Amino acid sequence: MELNEHLFRRESGRMVATLTRIFGVHNLQLAEDVVQDAFCRALEVWKFRGVPENPSAWLMATAKNRALDVLRRERTARTFAPELGRLLESEWTLAPTVEEQFTESAIKDDLLSMMFSCCDPRLSEEAQVALILHILCGFSVDEVAGAFVSTRAAIEKRVSRSKKVLASSKKLFDLTPPREVSARLPAVQRALYLLFNEGYHGASPERAVRVELCHEAMRLTAELLKHSLGATPATYALAALMSLDAARLPARVDAAGNLNSLFDQDRSEWDQGLLTEGLRLLDLSAEGTELSEYHVEAAIASIHARALRVEDTDWKMIVTLYDQLMTIRPSPVVALNRAIAIGQEDGPDRGVEEILSIPDPERLARYPFHQAALGEFELQRGKNHAARQHFLAALAVARSPMERNFFEHRIAACASKPARDRRAGRATQAS
Amino acid sequence: MSEFLYLYRGGEQGRSAERAQQMMQKWMTWMKDLAEKGHIKDRGQPLERTGKLVKGKKKSVVDGPFAEAKDAVGGYTLIEARDLGQAVELSKGCPILEVDGEVEVRPVMKMNM
Numbered sequence: 001m002e003l004n005e006h007l008f009r010r011e012s013g014r015m016v017a018t019l020t021r022i023f024g025v026h027n028l029q030l031a032e033d034v035v036q037d038a039f040c041r042a043l044e045v046w047k048f049r050g051v052p053e054n055p056s057a058w059l060m061a062t063a064k065n066r067a068l069d070v071l072r073r074e075r076t077a078r079t080f081a082p083e084l085g086r087l088l089e090s091e092w093t094l095a096p097t098v099e100e101q102f103t104e105s106a107i108k109d110d111l112l113s114m115m116f117s118c119c120d121p122r123l124s125e126e127a128q129v130a131l132i133l134h135i136l137c138g139f140s141v142d143e144v145a146g147a148f149v150s151t152r153a154a155i156e157k158r159v160s161r162s163k164k165v166l167a168s169s170k171k172l173f174d175l176t177p178p179r180e181v182s183a184r185l186p187a188v189q190r191a192l193y194l195l196f197n198e199g200y201h202g203a204s205p206e207r208a209v210r211v212e213l214c215h216e217a218m219r220l221t222a223e224l225l226k227h228s229l230g231a232t233p234a235t236y237a238l239a240a241l242m243s244l245d246a247a248r249l250p251a252r253v254d255a256a257g258n259l260n261s262l263f264d265q266d267r268s269e270w271d272q273g274l275l276t277e278g279l280r281l282l283d284l285s286a287e288g289t290e291l292s293e294y295h296v297e298a299a300i301a302s303i304h305a306r307a308l309r310v311e312d313t314d315w316k317m318i319v320t321l322y323d324q325l326m327t328i329r330p331s332p333v334v335a336l337n338r339a340i341a342i343g344q345e346d347g348p349d350r351g352v353e354e355i356l357s358i359p360d361p362e363r364l365a366r367y368p369f370h371q372a373a374l375g376e377f378e379l380q381r382g383k384n385h386a387a388r389q390h391f392l393a394a395l396a397v398a399r400s401p402m403e404r405n406f407f408e409h410r411i412a413a414c415a416s417k418p419a420r421d422r423r424a425g426r427a428t429q430a431s
Numbered sequence: 432m433s434e435f436l437y438l439y440r441g442g443e444q445g446r447s448a449e450r451a452q453q454m455m456q457k458w459m460t461w462m463k464d465l466a467e468k469g470h471i472k473d474r475g476q477p478l479e480r481t482g483k484l485v486k487g488k489k490k491s492v493v494d495g496p497f498a499e500a501k502d503a504v505g506g507y508t509l510i511e512a513r514d515l516g517q518a519v520e521l522s523k524g525c526p527i528l529e530v531d532g533e534v535e536v537r538p539v540m541k542m543n544m
Binding site for chain 2 (some may be wrong): 007012049138223
Protein backbone atom coordinates (compact mmCIF):
# COMPACT_ATOMS: atom_id res chain seq x y z
CA MET A 1 0.00 0.00 0.00
CA GLU A 2 1.14 3.51 -0.76
CA LEU A 3 1.89 5.89 2.06
CA ASN A 4 0.62 9.43 2.24
CA GLU A 5 3.38 11.85 1.55
CA HIS A 6 4.55 13.37 4.85
CA LEU A 7 2.50 10.86 6.87
CA PHE A 8 5.23 10.59 9.52
CA ARG A 9 5.35 14.35 9.93
CA ARG A 10 1.59 14.57 10.30
CA GLU A 11 1.48 11.80 12.84
CA SER A 12 4.47 13.18 14.68
CA GLY A 13 2.55 16.21 15.97
CA ARG A 14 -0.38 14.13 17.17
CA MET A 15 1.85 11.59 18.86
CA VAL A 16 4.06 14.16 20.60
CA ALA A 17 1.00 16.07 21.79
CA THR A 18 -0.68 13.02 23.29
CA LEU A 19 2.47 11.66 24.88
CA THR A 20 3.17 15.08 26.36
CA ARG A 21 -0.31 15.08 27.86
CA ILE A 22 0.48 11.76 29.56
CA PHE A 23 4.10 12.39 30.54
CA GLY A 24 3.52 16.01 31.50
CA VAL A 25 4.79 19.04 29.63
CA HIS A 26 8.05 18.99 31.62
CA ASN A 27 8.80 15.65 29.91
CA LEU A 28 8.40 17.01 26.38
CA GLN A 29 11.81 15.65 25.42
CA LEU A 30 10.83 12.18 26.56
CA ALA A 31 7.69 12.37 24.43
CA GLU A 32 9.77 13.35 21.42
CA ASP A 33 12.18 10.49 22.04
CA VAL A 34 9.34 7.98 22.22
CA VAL A 35 7.96 9.28 18.93
CA GLN A 36 11.37 9.07 17.33
CA ASP A 37 11.62 5.51 18.54
CA ALA A 38 8.21 4.69 17.07
CA PHE A 39 9.36 5.96 13.68
CA CYS A 40 12.51 3.87 13.88
CA ARG A 41 10.44 0.79 14.60
CA ALA A 42 8.10 1.58 11.73
CA LEU A 43 11.09 1.97 9.46
CA GLU A 44 12.56 -1.35 10.57
CA VAL A 45 9.38 -3.39 10.52
CA TRP A 46 7.64 -1.95 7.48
CA LYS A 47 10.62 -2.27 5.23
CA PHE A 48 10.52 -6.03 5.66
CA ARG A 49 6.83 -6.66 6.09
CA GLY A 50 5.32 -3.87 4.08
CA VAL A 51 3.15 -0.98 5.21
CA PRO A 52 0.32 -2.08 7.52
CA GLU A 53 -3.35 -1.66 6.66
CA ASN A 54 -3.71 1.46 8.78
CA PRO A 55 -0.29 3.08 9.17
CA SER A 56 -1.51 5.90 11.42
CA ALA A 57 -3.10 3.46 13.83
CA TRP A 58 0.03 1.30 13.79
CA LEU A 59 2.21 4.27 14.71
CA MET A 60 -0.18 5.40 17.43
CA ALA A 61 -0.37 1.89 18.90
CA THR A 62 3.41 1.65 18.90
CA ALA A 63 3.67 5.01 20.63
CA LYS A 64 1.12 3.85 23.19
CA ASN A 65 3.01 0.65 23.94
CA ARG A 66 6.28 2.51 24.29
CA ALA A 67 4.53 4.97 26.58
CA LEU A 68 3.36 2.13 28.80
CA ASP A 69 6.91 0.73 28.92
CA VAL A 70 8.29 4.11 29.91
CA LEU A 71 5.62 4.72 32.53
CA ARG A 72 6.23 1.32 34.13
CA ARG A 73 9.99 1.64 34.02
CA GLU A 74 10.28 5.19 35.24
CA ARG A 75 7.33 5.84 37.50
CA THR A 76 9.50 5.81 40.57
CA ALA A 77 12.22 7.96 39.02
CA ARG A 78 10.07 10.59 37.32
CA THR A 79 6.86 12.43 37.90
CA PHE A 80 4.46 12.41 35.02
CA ALA A 81 1.40 14.50 34.24
CA PRO A 82 0.14 15.82 37.56
CA GLU A 83 -3.48 15.76 36.44
CA LEU A 84 -3.24 12.02 35.75
CA GLY A 85 -1.13 11.55 38.87
CA ARG A 86 -2.23 8.51 40.83
CA LEU A 87 -3.93 6.84 37.89
CA LEU A 88 -0.54 6.21 36.33
CA GLU A 89 0.94 4.82 39.53
CA SER A 90 -1.16 1.72 39.96
CA GLU A 91 -1.01 -1.15 37.52
CA TRP A 92 -4.81 -1.44 37.79
CA THR A 93 -5.47 1.98 36.37
CA LEU A 94 -2.37 2.54 34.26
CA ALA A 95 -3.37 0.74 31.07
CA PRO A 96 -7.01 1.95 30.97
CA THR A 97 -5.88 5.52 31.69
CA VAL A 98 -3.34 5.47 28.89
CA GLU A 99 -5.88 3.79 26.61
CA GLU A 100 -8.29 6.64 27.26
CA GLN A 101 -5.66 9.19 26.25
CA PHE A 102 -5.30 7.50 22.88
CA THR A 103 -8.87 7.80 21.66
CA GLU A 104 -9.27 9.81 18.49
CA SER A 105 -11.07 12.70 20.20
CA ALA A 106 -8.53 12.90 23.03
CA ILE A 107 -5.69 13.05 20.49
CA LYS A 108 -7.45 15.81 18.59
CA ASP A 109 -7.79 17.86 21.76
CA ASP A 110 -4.17 17.24 22.68
CA LEU A 111 -3.02 18.52 19.32
CA LEU A 112 -4.98 21.69 19.89
CA SER A 113 -3.74 22.05 23.49
CA MET A 114 -0.20 21.77 22.21
CA MET A 115 -0.89 24.40 19.57
CA PHE A 116 -2.07 26.80 22.28
CA SER A 117 0.90 25.89 24.48
CA CYS A 118 3.30 26.72 21.66
CA CYS A 119 1.82 30.22 21.47
CA ASP A 120 2.90 31.04 25.00
CA PRO A 121 2.99 34.82 25.48
CA ARG A 122 6.48 34.50 26.96
CA LEU A 123 7.72 33.48 23.51
CA SER A 124 8.34 35.77 20.56
CA GLU A 125 6.18 35.28 17.47
CA GLU A 126 9.17 33.85 15.60
CA ALA A 127 9.76 31.37 18.39
CA GLN A 128 6.11 30.35 18.43
CA VAL A 129 6.11 29.64 14.71
CA ALA A 130 9.36 27.68 14.93
CA LEU A 131 7.98 25.64 17.80
CA ILE A 132 4.75 24.85 15.95
CA LEU A 133 6.74 23.73 12.95
CA HIS A 134 9.01 21.61 15.09
CA ILE A 135 6.55 20.03 17.49
CA LEU A 136 3.27 19.95 15.59
CA CYS A 137 4.50 19.57 12.05
CA GLY A 138 7.36 17.19 12.85
CA PHE A 139 10.11 19.29 11.25
CA SER A 140 13.55 18.52 12.62
CA VAL A 141 15.69 21.45 13.72
CA ASP A 142 17.58 21.18 10.43
CA GLU A 143 14.36 21.26 8.47
CA VAL A 144 13.05 24.28 10.40
CA ALA A 145 16.36 26.04 9.70
CA GLY A 146 15.99 25.17 6.03
CA ALA A 147 12.44 26.49 5.88
CA PHE A 148 13.37 29.78 7.54
CA VAL A 149 16.70 30.05 5.70
CA SER A 150 18.43 30.33 9.02
CA THR A 151 21.39 28.54 10.49
CA ARG A 152 21.00 25.31 12.37
CA ALA A 153 22.70 26.84 15.40
CA ALA A 154 20.30 29.79 15.51
CA ILE A 155 17.22 27.61 15.23
CA GLU A 156 18.59 25.06 17.67
CA LYS A 157 19.02 27.83 20.22
CA ARG A 158 15.57 29.27 19.56
CA VAL A 159 13.83 25.90 19.73
CA SER A 160 15.62 24.66 22.84
CA ARG A 161 14.99 27.92 24.68
CA SER A 162 11.34 27.80 23.70
CA LYS A 163 11.05 24.21 24.83
CA LYS A 164 12.44 25.20 28.21
CA VAL A 165 9.78 27.86 28.52
CA LEU A 166 7.15 25.31 27.56
CA ALA A 167 8.53 22.72 29.97
CA SER A 168 8.38 25.23 32.80
CA SER A 169 4.61 25.52 32.53
CA LYS A 170 2.79 23.12 34.80
CA LYS A 171 0.76 21.41 32.13
CA LEU A 172 -0.39 21.48 28.57
CA PHE A 173 -2.75 24.33 27.78
CA ASP A 174 -6.19 23.63 29.22
CA LEU A 175 -8.93 23.98 26.62
CA THR A 176 -11.83 23.99 29.05
CA PRO A 177 -12.02 27.55 30.44
CA PRO A 178 -13.54 29.50 27.52
CA ARG A 179 -12.05 32.75 28.73
CA GLU A 180 -8.48 31.49 28.56
CA VAL A 181 -9.02 29.93 25.18
CA SER A 182 -10.41 33.21 23.82
CA ALA A 183 -7.53 35.14 25.30
CA ARG A 184 -4.88 32.92 23.70
CA LEU A 185 -6.71 32.40 20.40
CA PRO A 186 -5.48 35.56 18.62
CA ALA A 187 -1.87 34.54 19.22
CA VAL A 188 -2.59 31.11 17.77
CA GLN A 189 -4.26 32.61 14.70
CA ARG A 190 -1.38 35.00 14.28
CA ALA A 191 1.22 32.22 14.46
CA LEU A 192 -0.65 30.18 11.85
CA TYR A 193 -0.95 33.27 9.68
CA LEU A 194 2.81 33.85 9.94
CA LEU A 195 3.51 30.20 9.19
CA PHE A 196 1.39 30.46 6.06
CA ASN A 197 3.11 33.67 5.01
CA GLU A 198 6.50 32.11 5.53
CA GLY A 199 5.44 29.56 2.97
CA TYR A 200 3.80 32.04 0.63
CA HIS A 201 6.35 34.83 0.62
CA GLY A 202 9.20 33.13 2.40
CA ALA A 203 12.80 32.99 1.45
CA SER A 204 13.30 29.26 1.04
CA PRO A 205 14.53 28.65 -2.50
CA GLU A 206 12.71 25.35 -2.57
CA ARG A 207 9.20 25.63 -3.84
CA ALA A 208 8.20 22.29 -2.34
CA VAL A 209 9.27 23.46 1.11
CA ARG A 210 7.27 26.66 0.87
CA VAL A 211 4.16 24.90 -0.41
CA GLU A 212 4.41 22.50 2.47
CA LEU A 213 4.53 25.33 5.00
CA CYS A 214 1.32 26.69 3.48
CA HIS A 215 -0.31 23.28 3.67
CA GLU A 216 0.77 22.78 7.27
CA ALA A 217 -0.69 26.16 8.25
CA MET A 218 -3.95 25.23 6.52
CA ARG A 219 -4.05 21.83 8.17
CA LEU A 220 -3.59 23.29 11.64
CA THR A 221 -6.17 26.01 10.97
CA ALA A 222 -8.60 23.26 9.95
CA GLU A 223 -7.86 21.55 13.28
CA LEU A 224 -8.65 24.81 15.05
CA LEU A 225 -11.99 24.99 13.22
CA LYS A 226 -12.93 21.54 14.51
CA HIS A 227 -13.03 22.80 18.08
CA SER A 228 -16.07 24.80 19.12
CA LEU A 229 -13.99 27.41 20.95
CA GLY A 230 -11.52 27.68 18.09
CA ALA A 231 -14.11 28.04 15.34
CA THR A 232 -14.64 31.78 15.66
CA PRO A 233 -15.46 34.11 12.74
CA ALA A 234 -11.81 35.24 12.72
CA THR A 235 -10.59 31.65 12.40
CA TYR A 236 -12.99 31.10 9.50
CA ALA A 237 -11.69 34.30 7.93
CA LEU A 238 -8.11 33.12 8.40
CA ALA A 239 -8.93 29.78 6.80
CA ALA A 240 -10.67 31.61 3.94
CA LEU A 241 -7.64 33.83 3.40
CA MET A 242 -5.32 30.83 3.29
CA SER A 243 -7.52 28.94 0.84
CA LEU A 244 -7.90 31.91 -1.48
CA ASP A 245 -4.18 32.65 -1.46
CA ALA A 246 -3.23 29.00 -1.81
CA ALA A 247 -5.53 28.73 -4.83
CA ARG A 248 -3.12 31.02 -6.65
CA LEU A 249 -0.02 29.00 -5.79
CA PRO A 250 -0.02 26.91 -9.00
CA ALA A 251 0.04 30.07 -11.14
CA ARG A 252 2.35 32.04 -8.92
CA VAL A 253 5.52 30.23 -9.86
CA ASP A 254 5.99 28.82 -13.34
CA ALA A 255 7.63 25.53 -14.27
CA ALA A 256 11.05 27.17 -14.43
CA GLY A 257 10.64 28.49 -10.88
CA ASN A 258 9.99 32.08 -11.91
CA LEU A 259 7.74 34.25 -9.81
CA ASN A 260 4.64 35.51 -11.63
CA SER A 261 2.99 38.55 -10.16
CA LEU A 262 -0.76 38.68 -9.75
CA PHE A 263 -0.89 40.65 -12.99
CA ASP A 264 0.86 38.08 -15.11
CA GLN A 265 -0.65 34.93 -13.73
CA ASP A 266 -2.59 32.58 -15.93
CA ARG A 267 -5.80 32.67 -13.94
CA SER A 268 -7.02 29.44 -15.47
CA GLU A 269 -4.32 27.76 -13.39
CA TRP A 270 -5.86 28.91 -10.14
CA ASP A 271 -7.16 26.02 -8.11
CA GLN A 272 -10.93 26.21 -8.47
CA GLY A 273 -11.56 23.84 -5.59
CA LEU A 274 -9.61 26.02 -3.18
CA LEU A 275 -11.24 29.19 -4.52
CA THR A 276 -14.70 27.76 -3.92
CA GLU A 277 -13.65 26.53 -0.49
CA GLY A 278 -12.19 29.95 0.32
CA LEU A 279 -15.37 31.75 -0.64
CA ARG A 280 -17.43 29.28 1.39
CA LEU A 281 -15.24 29.86 4.44
CA LEU A 282 -15.47 33.60 3.92
CA ASP A 283 -19.27 33.31 4.04
CA LEU A 284 -18.99 31.37 7.28
CA SER A 285 -16.76 34.08 8.74
CA ALA A 286 -19.43 36.72 8.28
CA GLU A 287 -21.14 35.92 11.55
CA GLY A 288 -21.17 38.21 14.56
CA THR A 289 -19.70 41.67 14.84
CA GLU A 290 -16.02 40.88 15.00
CA LEU A 291 -14.05 42.25 12.06
CA SER A 292 -10.51 40.94 12.15
CA GLU A 293 -7.58 41.71 9.88
CA TYR A 294 -8.14 38.24 8.44
CA HIS A 295 -11.66 39.22 7.38
CA VAL A 296 -10.33 42.21 5.50
CA GLU A 297 -7.41 40.37 3.95
CA ALA A 298 -9.68 37.50 2.90
CA ALA A 299 -12.12 40.00 1.39
CA ILE A 300 -9.27 41.49 -0.64
CA ALA A 301 -8.19 38.03 -1.77
CA SER A 302 -11.79 37.23 -2.72
CA ILE A 303 -11.93 40.25 -5.02
CA HIS A 304 -8.88 39.00 -6.87
CA ALA A 305 -10.37 35.53 -6.92
CA ARG A 306 -13.58 36.75 -8.50
CA ALA A 307 -11.86 38.77 -11.24
CA LEU A 308 -11.58 36.53 -14.27
CA ARG A 309 -9.08 38.90 -15.85
CA VAL A 310 -6.80 41.36 -14.08
CA GLU A 311 -8.64 44.22 -15.83
CA ASP A 312 -11.85 43.18 -14.09
CA THR A 313 -10.40 43.81 -10.64
CA ASP A 314 -12.49 46.10 -8.45
CA TRP A 315 -9.59 48.29 -7.28
CA LYS A 316 -11.88 50.84 -5.69
CA MET A 317 -13.22 48.22 -3.33
CA ILE A 318 -9.70 47.01 -2.64
CA VAL A 319 -8.62 50.54 -1.68
CA THR A 320 -11.55 50.77 0.72
CA LEU A 321 -10.57 47.45 2.28
CA TYR A 322 -6.95 48.55 2.69
CA ASP A 323 -8.23 51.70 4.39
CA GLN A 324 -10.02 49.42 6.82
CA LEU A 325 -6.96 47.27 7.31
CA MET A 326 -4.96 50.40 8.12
CA THR A 327 -7.29 51.07 11.03
CA ILE A 328 -7.36 47.48 12.31
CA ARG A 329 -3.74 46.49 11.83
CA PRO A 330 -1.64 49.22 10.29
CA SER A 331 1.77 48.33 8.93
CA PRO A 332 4.13 49.78 6.34
CA VAL A 333 3.42 46.86 4.01
CA VAL A 334 -0.33 47.41 4.27
CA ALA A 335 0.24 51.12 3.54
CA LEU A 336 2.28 50.17 0.50
CA ASN A 337 -0.36 47.77 -0.81
CA ARG A 338 -2.98 50.44 -0.31
CA ALA A 339 -0.88 52.89 -2.33
CA ILE A 340 -0.45 50.32 -5.10
CA ALA A 341 -4.21 49.75 -5.24
CA ILE A 342 -4.76 53.51 -5.53
CA GLY A 343 -2.28 53.57 -8.40
CA GLN A 344 -4.21 50.80 -10.12
CA GLU A 345 -7.46 52.70 -9.73
CA ASP A 346 -6.29 56.27 -10.44
CA GLY A 347 -3.17 55.81 -12.55
CA PRO A 348 0.58 55.65 -11.97
CA ASP A 349 0.99 59.36 -11.05
CA ARG A 350 -1.30 58.91 -8.07
CA GLY A 351 0.37 55.62 -7.29
CA VAL A 352 3.82 57.17 -7.02
CA GLU A 353 2.41 60.07 -5.02
CA GLU A 354 0.79 57.70 -2.53
CA ILE A 355 3.87 55.53 -2.15
CA LEU A 356 6.06 58.57 -1.54
CA SER A 357 3.69 59.86 1.13
CA ILE A 358 3.95 56.72 3.27
CA PRO A 359 5.36 57.92 6.59
CA ASP A 360 8.72 56.54 7.78
CA PRO A 361 9.68 54.93 4.47
CA GLU A 362 12.86 53.59 6.06
CA ARG A 363 10.67 50.92 7.64
CA LEU A 364 10.24 49.54 4.12
CA ALA A 365 13.94 49.71 3.31
CA ARG A 366 14.40 45.93 3.61
CA TYR A 367 11.19 45.16 1.76
CA PRO A 368 12.07 44.84 -1.94
CA PHE A 369 8.55 45.38 -3.26
CA HIS A 370 8.60 48.97 -2.03
CA GLN A 371 11.16 49.99 -4.63
CA ALA A 372 9.70 47.54 -7.12
CA ALA A 373 6.25 49.14 -6.89
CA LEU A 374 7.78 52.55 -7.62
CA GLY A 375 9.60 50.92 -10.51
CA GLU A 376 6.37 49.55 -11.96
CA PHE A 377 4.60 52.89 -11.82
CA GLU A 378 7.58 54.70 -13.33
CA LEU A 379 7.65 52.12 -16.09
CA GLN A 380 3.99 52.75 -16.76
CA ARG A 381 4.69 56.48 -16.94
CA GLY A 382 7.32 55.73 -19.55
CA LYS A 383 10.19 56.76 -17.28
CA ASN A 384 12.27 53.70 -17.95
CA HIS A 385 15.47 55.10 -16.51
CA ALA A 386 13.89 55.93 -13.16
CA ALA A 387 12.13 52.56 -13.18
CA ARG A 388 15.43 50.79 -13.70
CA GLN A 389 16.97 52.56 -10.71
CA HIS A 390 14.09 51.40 -8.52
CA PHE A 391 14.34 47.81 -9.70
CA LEU A 392 18.07 47.86 -9.06
CA ALA A 393 17.35 49.04 -5.52
CA ALA A 394 14.78 46.25 -5.15
CA LEU A 395 17.28 43.71 -6.43
CA ALA A 396 19.78 44.84 -3.83
CA VAL A 397 17.44 43.80 -1.02
CA ALA A 398 15.85 40.75 -2.67
CA ARG A 399 15.37 37.97 -0.13
CA SER A 400 15.46 34.85 -2.27
CA PRO A 401 16.85 33.65 -5.60
CA MET A 402 13.29 33.69 -6.91
CA GLU A 403 12.86 37.36 -6.04
CA ARG A 404 16.27 38.19 -7.49
CA ASN A 405 15.34 36.48 -10.70
CA PHE A 406 12.05 38.37 -10.79
CA PHE A 407 13.70 41.78 -10.38
CA GLU A 408 16.33 40.95 -12.97
CA HIS A 409 13.53 40.35 -15.44
CA ARG A 410 11.97 43.67 -14.53
CA ILE A 411 15.30 45.43 -15.01
CA ALA A 412 15.55 43.84 -18.44
CA ALA A 413 12.02 45.06 -19.21
CA CYS A 414 13.18 48.65 -18.63
CA ALA A 415 15.47 48.34 -21.63
CA SER A 416 12.57 47.80 -24.01
CA LYS A 417 10.40 50.58 -25.41
CA PRO A 418 8.07 52.38 -23.05
CA ALA A 419 4.73 50.61 -23.02
CA ARG A 420 2.24 53.14 -21.83
CA ASP A 421 -0.79 51.03 -22.52
CA ARG A 422 0.10 48.56 -19.86
CA ARG A 423 -2.04 49.32 -16.86
CA ALA A 424 -0.63 46.69 -14.67
CA GLY A 425 1.74 47.55 -11.88
CA ARG A 426 2.85 44.11 -11.08
CA ALA A 427 4.93 44.21 -8.02
CA THR A 428 2.31 43.92 -5.38
CA GLN A 429 2.66 41.98 -2.23
CA ALA A 430 -0.58 40.26 -3.11
CA SER A 431 0.75 38.06 -5.85
CA MET B 432 19.87 -20.02 -9.35
CA SER B 433 21.61 -19.94 -5.99
CA GLU B 434 20.54 -18.53 -2.68
CA PHE B 435 22.23 -15.74 -0.81
CA LEU B 436 21.60 -14.13 2.52
CA TYR B 437 21.81 -10.38 2.91
CA LEU B 438 22.68 -9.32 6.44
CA TYR B 439 22.09 -5.66 7.17
CA ARG B 440 24.24 -3.82 9.66
CA GLY B 441 24.27 -0.29 10.99
CA GLY B 442 22.81 2.61 9.10
CA GLU B 443 21.48 5.84 10.50
CA GLN B 444 17.87 5.50 11.55
CA GLY B 445 16.51 8.69 10.02
CA ARG B 446 16.91 11.69 12.27
CA SER B 447 13.58 13.26 11.45
CA ALA B 448 10.11 12.04 10.66
CA GLU B 449 10.54 13.05 7.05
CA ARG B 450 13.90 11.33 6.71
CA ALA B 451 12.59 8.14 8.29
CA GLN B 452 9.67 8.07 5.88
CA GLN B 453 11.86 8.77 2.86
CA MET B 454 14.27 6.05 3.94
CA MET B 455 11.45 3.57 4.31
CA GLN B 456 10.02 4.42 0.94
CA LYS B 457 13.42 3.82 -0.63
CA TRP B 458 13.58 0.40 1.02
CA MET B 459 10.17 -0.55 -0.23
CA THR B 460 10.98 0.55 -3.75
CA TRP B 461 14.19 -1.45 -3.69
CA MET B 462 12.52 -4.57 -2.28
CA LYS B 463 9.65 -4.29 -4.73
CA ASP B 464 12.07 -4.04 -7.60
CA LEU B 465 13.96 -7.13 -6.44
CA ALA B 466 10.70 -9.01 -5.97
CA GLU B 467 9.43 -8.11 -9.43
CA LYS B 468 12.62 -9.44 -10.94
CA GLY B 469 12.16 -12.69 -9.03
CA HIS B 470 15.12 -12.30 -6.70
CA ILE B 471 13.35 -12.41 -3.37
CA LYS B 472 13.13 -15.84 -1.82
CA ASP B 473 12.14 -14.47 1.59
CA ARG B 474 11.79 -10.78 2.46
CA GLY B 475 13.21 -11.64 5.85
CA GLN B 476 12.64 -10.04 9.23
CA PRO B 477 13.88 -7.09 11.24
CA LEU B 478 15.76 -7.93 14.43
CA GLU B 479 15.71 -6.08 17.72
CA ARG B 480 19.09 -4.57 18.55
CA THR B 481 19.03 -6.10 21.99
CA GLY B 482 19.20 -9.72 23.05
CA LYS B 483 21.30 -12.21 24.95
CA LEU B 484 24.49 -14.00 24.20
CA VAL B 485 24.81 -17.56 25.49
CA LYS B 486 28.41 -18.74 25.68
CA GLY B 487 30.58 -21.71 26.50
CA LYS B 488 30.15 -24.94 28.31
CA LYS B 489 29.01 -23.05 31.36
CA LYS B 490 26.22 -21.64 29.22
CA SER B 491 26.83 -18.23 30.64
CA VAL B 492 24.24 -15.69 29.54
CA VAL B 493 25.22 -12.09 28.97
CA ASP B 494 23.32 -9.07 27.82
CA GLY B 495 24.23 -7.84 24.50
CA PRO B 496 24.77 -9.31 22.12
CA PHE B 497 27.07 -6.71 20.66
CA ALA B 498 29.51 -4.16 21.83
CA GLU B 499 28.22 -1.53 19.46
CA ALA B 500 24.85 -1.04 17.86
CA LYS B 501 26.44 -0.58 14.46
CA ASP B 502 27.86 -4.10 14.59
CA ALA B 503 24.47 -5.64 15.25
CA VAL B 504 22.60 -7.34 12.45
CA GLY B 505 19.41 -5.36 11.99
CA GLY B 506 17.70 -7.76 9.64
CA TYR B 507 18.13 -10.22 6.82
CA THR B 508 16.71 -11.10 3.42
CA LEU B 509 17.01 -14.32 1.44
CA ILE B 510 17.87 -13.65 -2.18
CA GLU B 511 18.02 -15.72 -5.32
CA ALA B 512 20.69 -14.85 -7.83
CA ARG B 513 22.74 -16.40 -10.60
CA ASP B 514 26.00 -16.18 -8.70
CA LEU B 515 27.78 -14.22 -6.01
CA GLY B 516 28.65 -11.50 -8.50
CA GLN B 517 25.00 -10.84 -9.30
CA ALA B 518 23.98 -10.99 -5.64
CA VAL B 519 26.62 -8.35 -4.86
CA GLU B 520 25.49 -6.23 -7.79
CA LEU B 521 21.85 -6.36 -6.60
CA SER B 522 22.84 -5.41 -3.06
CA LYS B 523 24.30 -2.15 -4.30
CA GLY B 524 20.80 -0.71 -4.58
CA CYS B 525 20.18 -1.14 -0.87
CA PRO B 526 19.31 2.21 0.77
CA ILE B 527 21.23 1.30 3.91
CA LEU B 528 24.43 2.04 1.98
CA GLU B 529 23.42 5.71 1.72
CA VAL B 530 23.39 6.06 5.48
CA ASP B 531 26.65 4.43 6.52
CA GLY B 532 25.25 0.95 6.79
CA GLU B 533 26.48 -2.22 5.17
CA VAL B 534 25.17 -5.34 3.51
CA GLU B 535 26.96 -8.62 4.06
CA VAL B 536 26.31 -10.98 1.15
CA ARG B 537 26.72 -14.67 2.05
CA PRO B 538 26.10 -17.62 -0.24
CA VAL B 539 23.87 -20.27 1.32
CA MET B 540 25.63 -23.64 1.21
CA LYS B 541 24.07 -26.13 -1.15
CA MET B 542 23.07 -29.68 -0.23
CA ASN B 543 24.50 -31.31 -3.31
CA MET B 544 28.03 -30.06 -3.44
